[in-house]
Amino acid sequence: MKGIGMMPENRRKPMAEINVVPYIDVMLVLLIIFMVTAPMLTQGVKVDLPETASNPIQADKDVESIVVSVDANGAYYVEVGDKGSDPMPLSEVSEQVARILSQRASSDILVRGDQNVEYGTVVRLMAALQSAGATSIGLITDTLPDET
Numbered sequence: 001m002k003g004i005g006m007m008p009e010n011r012r013k014p015m016a017e018i019n020v021v022p023y024i025d026v027m028l029v030l031l032i033i034f035m036v037t038a039p040m041l042t043q044g045v046k047v048d049l050p051e052t053a054s055n056p057i058q059a060d061k062d063v064e065s066i067v068v069s070v071d072a073n074g075a076y077y078v079e080v081g082d083k084g085s086d087p088m089p090l091s092e093v094s095e096q097v098a099r100i101l102s103q104r105a106s107s108d109i110l111v112r113g114d115q116n117v118e119y120g121t122v123v124r125l126m127a128a129l130q131s132a133g134a135t136s137i138g139l140i141t142d143t144l145p146d147e148t
Helices: 021-041 090-103 119-131
Strands: 066-070 076-080 109-113 137-139
Touching: 066 090, 066 119, 076 090, 090 119, 109 119, 119 137
Parallel strands: 066 109, 109 137
Antiparallel strands: 066 076
């Protein structure tokens, strides 16, 4: 006979297993979020580079390159490492590059010019970079597709 306030004889044991189904649901939701946002994280300016058959240059891994881009509309952008910029006039590009070069003179300067932009726009940019103190300016291009 059971008394009042006594524990039932067939008491349930505590469950020692962790229910992982909610964790899997959260993981799948995070995976979808990262897959959707990853393409938006690419930095830089959309530039349609000309294609050439040239060998890549070897860059110093310790020094971040300065990349100056010209898009199809002729707007200038300065990118140092992972940090991009808003469109700016040529005079401001020259001032910013001069400031960077005064702090670290060994930085490589690379120009990404859209293949549809006028030749004179890229030449004016290169002249402005030289007047800012750049001694060596490289041009970034795409490689030709394999013709096999």
